[in-house]
Amino acid sequence: MKFNFSSFSKSYDKERIPRKKIGFIIDYLEKENFKVLFFLNEKSFLPNSKKINLFKTENIDYSSLFSKNELLPFSRISKHFKSNLFQENQNPQVDTLGYLVGIKLKTDHLGAFYLQHPKFKKEDIVNLLEYFKQLIQSSFNEIVLSNKLKKSSLDLRNKKLEFESFLDISELLSDNIESEILFQNLLEYLVFTMNATKGIILSKDPNSGIYDLKASLGIDDDLSKKIFRENKGALSLLKKSKESLIQKPNKDFNLLSYSEKNCILGPFMSGKNLNGCIILYDKENRNGLIDFDQYDLRFFKSIVKKISLSYDNIILLENIKKSKKLIDNIMSSISTGIVKVNLIGEIEYINDSAIDIFKFKNENLLNNHYAMVFENNLNLVELIDFAESRSHILYEENLSIFRTDSDETHINLTISPVFEDGINSGSVISFEDLSDINKVKSTFKKYVSENIVDELLLNESSLELGGVEQDVCVLFSDIRGFTAMSETLEPSKVVKLLNAFFDKMIDVVFKYNGTLDKIIGDELMVLYGAPLKKEDDIKSAVNTAKEMFTTLDKFNKEMVADGFPELSIGIGINYGKVICGNIGSEQQMNYTVIGDTVNLASRLCSAAKPGEIIISDSIHKELKTEHKFTLNEDLVLKGKRKPVKNWKFTHSPL
Numbered sequence: 001m002k003f004n005f006s007s008f009s010k011s012y013d014k015e016r017i018p019r020k021k022i023g024f025i026i027d028y029l030e031k032e033n034f035k036v037l038f039f040l041n042e043k044s045f046l047p048n049s050k051k052i053n054l055f056k057t058e059n060i061d062y063s064s065l066f067s068k069n070e071l072l073p074f075s076r077i078s079k080h081f082k083s084n085l086f087q088e089n090q091n092p093q094v095d096t097l098g099y100l101v102g103i104k105l106k107t108d109h110l111g112a113f114y115l116q117h118p119k120f121k122k123e124d125i126v127n128l129l130e131y132f133k134q135l136i137q138s139s140f141n142e143i144v145l146s147n148k149l150k151k152s153s154l155d156l157r158n159k160k161l162e163f164e165s166f167l168d169i170s171e172l173l174s175d176n177i178e179s180e181i182l183f184q185n186l187l188e189y190l191v192f193t194m195n196a197t198k199g200i201i202l203s204k205d206p207n208s209g210i211y212d213l214k215a216s217l218g219i220d221d222d223l224s225k226k227i228f229r230e231n232k233g234a235l236s237l238l239k240k241s242k243e244s245l246i247q248k249p250n251k252d253f254n255l256l257s258y259s260e261k262n263c264i265l266g267p268f269m270s271g272k273n274l275n276g277c278i279i280l281y282d283k284e285n286r287n288g289l290i291d292f293d294q295y296d297l298r299f300f301k302s303i304v305k306k307i308s309l310s311y312d313n314i315i316l317l318e319n320i321k322k323s324k325k326l327i328d329n330i331m332s333s334i335s336t337g338i339v340k341v342n343l344i345g346e347i348e349y350i351n352d353s354a355i356d357i358f359k360f361k362n363e364n365l366l367n368n369h370y371a372m373v374f375e376n377n378l379n380l381v382e383l384i385d386f387a388e389s390r391s392h393i394l395y396e397e398n399l400s401i402f403r404t405d406s407d408e409t410h411i412n413l414t415i416s417p418v419f420e421d422g423i424n425s426g427s428v429i430s431f432e433d434l435s436d437i438n439k440v441k442s443t444f445k446k447y448v449s450e451n452i453v454d455e456l457l458l459n460e461s462s463l464e465l466g467g468v469e470q471d472v473c474v475l476f477s478d479i480r481g482f483t484a485m486s487e488t489l490e491p492s493k494v495v496k497l498l499n500a501f502f503d504k505m506i507d508v509v510f511k512y513n514g515t516l517d518k519i520i521g522d523e524l525m526v527l528y529g530a531p532l533k534k535e536d537d538i539k540s541a542v543n544t545a546k547e548m549f550t551t552l553d554k555f556n557k558e559m560v561a562d563g564f565p566e567l568s569i570g571i572g573i574n575y576g577k578v579i580c581g582n583i584g585s586e587q588q589m590n591y592t593v594i595g596d597t598v599n600l601a602s603r604l605c606s607a608a609k610p611g612e613i614i615i616s617d618s619i620h621k622e623l624k625t626e627h628k629f630t631l632n633e634d635l636v637l638k639g640k641r642k643p644v645k646n647w648k649f650t651h652s653p654l
Contacts, residue, residue, distance in 0.1 A: 003032070003120075003128055012135070018142035025132060035116035101129045105140050169306055179203075179314050183215040186307065187278065191217050194296060196280035197289070197638055198258065202228060202235075203268075203276040211235065211276070218281075218639040219258055228255070230274055238267040239274045244301040246292050255279060264292045266304030268311045275311055278304060284638050337411075337431035341384075343424065345369045357411065357433045359403035370429075377401045380413070384429065387415040391424055398434065410434045467581040473528035473541045473573065473619070474598050475514070476605035477505065477548060480568045482522040489565075497564055498522065504555050508547045512540040517592055523605075530580045530593055538575055538622045545571045545613045549651035572604030574616040596639075603637040604646060613649040620647045 008028055015021050022038075029036045103110045113136060115129050172185055183201045191199045198218025202211040211228040230239050234255040237247065244266040249259040256263055259281040268276035282289045283296065292300075337354030341347055346367050355365070358374075365373055374380050380401060387394040396413040403409065412432040418425050479501070486494045505524060509516055513534065515527040526544065528537035548569065556566045576597035600616060608614045613629075620629055627649070634643035 003124065005131075018139045018146065021139045021142075022136060025135060029115070029132075033117060033119075035114070037114040038111065099125050099129055101133050103133065103136055103140070105137065105144065110140060169303055180214060182314065184217075187215040187217050190278065190300075190303065191280060194264070194280055194292075194300065195284050195638070196264075197282040197284050199278065199280040200255070201276065201278045204230070204274065214276070221258075226254070234263075234265060234279065235274070235277065238265055238277050242267060242269055242272070242274075244297060244304050246297055261289045262291050264296060264300050266300055266307075268304075268308045270308075270312055278307070288636060337433065339370070339429040339431075340418070340426060341370050341429065342426040345371065345388075347373060348426070353433075354431055357403075357409070357431050358401070359407070361404065376404065376406075383413065384415060384427070387417075388427060391417045393417070467579045469577055470529065470533065470580050471576065472530045472578045472580055472593055472597065473537045473575045474578070474593065474601040475524075475526040475528070475541050475545060476572045476602050477524040477526070477545070477569050478571075478605050478608075479522040480570055480610045482567070485565055493564070497559065497567075500559065501555065501567060504551050505548055508544055508551055511547070512544045514540065514544055525598075525602075527593060530578075531591070538619055541573050541575075542613075542615070542619070542623065542627055545573060546649070546651070549611065549613075553653050568610035570605055570608030570610060571613045572601050572606070572608055572615075573613065573619050574598075574601035574604060575618045575622065576600075576616075599639055600637070600644070603639070604635075604644075607635050607637065607646075608648075611651045611653070613651070615647050615649075617645040617647070 011028065012021065012024060015024050026036050026038070099116070100112050100114050102112050113129065113133060115125060115132070117125065120128070168189065169186070172182065172189065183203070187199050187201050190196070199215075200213065200217075200219060200223065201215040203214045204211050209229065211230070213223045213226075216223055228235060230236060233253040234247070237245065237253075244264065246262055246264050247253075247256055248262050250256040261282045263282075264280045266278045267274055268278075280292075280300075283292050284290070337357045338349070338351045339347060339354050340349035346369055347365055348367075350365050354360075360373075370384055371381050374384075380399070383394060383396055383399075394413075394415040398410050399413050400408060400410055411434060414430040414432075416428045416430075418428055489497070502519065502524070506516060509524070509526050513528070515530055517525040517527050519525075526541070528534075528541045528544075534540070548571065552567065552569060560566055574597050576595075578593040578595040578597045580593045582591055604614045604616060614632065614635075615623075615629060623629065629647040629649045632646045632648040635646055636643050
């Protein structure tokens, strides 16, 4: 009796999945009346399967059993191996026609393959075992290779995420902003990146040894009123470990009591000294709260180390700013553009604003004489000459100057002598570009509708400097699946598609007197009620959202005709108290809004499916019935302890 290799090979070659190949071998042999058994040790890459009839074996010395890699008849297997290899009801008949062959993967013994047939001769059984041994080991090699490729792919993705996050953190750390704002930005970034629900950053006061709250997100308690020392609780853990770690909630540790699942803690170290820390609480996914894992810890460690290395520089920069308070006050009192010249007229310092006012190109202006730098403006050179000869402050209002591109503008000029130890060391020249007023008007109209700009100019008190608390309606709109879509398009087409999309959407925003706060990637953030409050702000926000969908329907038809994919958006809207105004530092300010109302609007947008508008209950209470929103299931959102009541509107395409 002979085995039909041709028939088997044709069917076997059709199977592409390595694990299924082994199952196919067993199924095929059993149909040919073979007795087939597999024995796999704990190192096997193949899981248990009802179809494949596998057995895990323990305490089997395969290296001894197959010392010469020989085929063993069942009759030569010792009683010890029989009892371990076979269950009582599955022992094959003891005869010389049943043979066992060891399966190796390189030098590792994975198990054995047993084959028996009542009508096959010994030499046929031996040949078949060798044949199938090669096939099985080949399948195992494929499994190992596939697993390695999957792991490598996952590791590559994780490394890419780590690298991108590292660059983002580095960019944040390089921003010349106040430490409180920097720490808050860092905390918000890490909470978002690691899908945490909340977090805090503490910094040690070098004088008192007490840890001050530098940033907080998602925690209702007023932590600024609490005292934190490093001799107990979570801080003592970090001081002892000197590295990032994961901890379960602990009521005895005040800082850990805010967690339901676990926390991830990272120290800011300077040598052996603990200078501060960051704590993130309760990772979250679509199914709810989950634990931080070892990958999270590895990623977190690398980020915290980067922050820790920059911590001393951050604090040093703060101290330098404080020590130069007098200089900062002087700088804040003069005009935007600044030029410092020495006694012989050479420029020692020129800031970006001065370069921008005169439209200087990238050539090196330092160490050049001011007469050469300002050669297109002889009237300015004469005034500087005159001021230097008198060593007095000189003011000149509405001075006409020419930029390097021959464009004329007007400035206010201040020339002030500088004295060091009572000796004149040169002059500081400041320029105030009077065209900035017109620039502000034109720029502001890119963010808010023209009628709002006109109203603000008529009533300047309506736009207060600094932050004020007021009720504002916040709308977020986000393109669904854009990241994946952009990977299939050329960068130039991605830019063209986004620009065309935003052009249409922003027109709708301005139509309903919305204020464009910012564009974040493929996301829009729009305000209603800031900087000016109107009675119909909520209605305007909802009308904006609905018209965005109808506009998008027309937009998609046009872009599809040009070979672009269709876009879909989700929208979230919330209404409530925010801090509104010029947020930032003396060096850099942005008109925006911050607060939990903004965060909830963003979370609602994330929860919205393509074609959906999800609004908060505060929005729905102010709407009339014609908007036809339906009550949606309560949403469990990041940063919210309780499920959030919400309402949904689903757009019907044209």
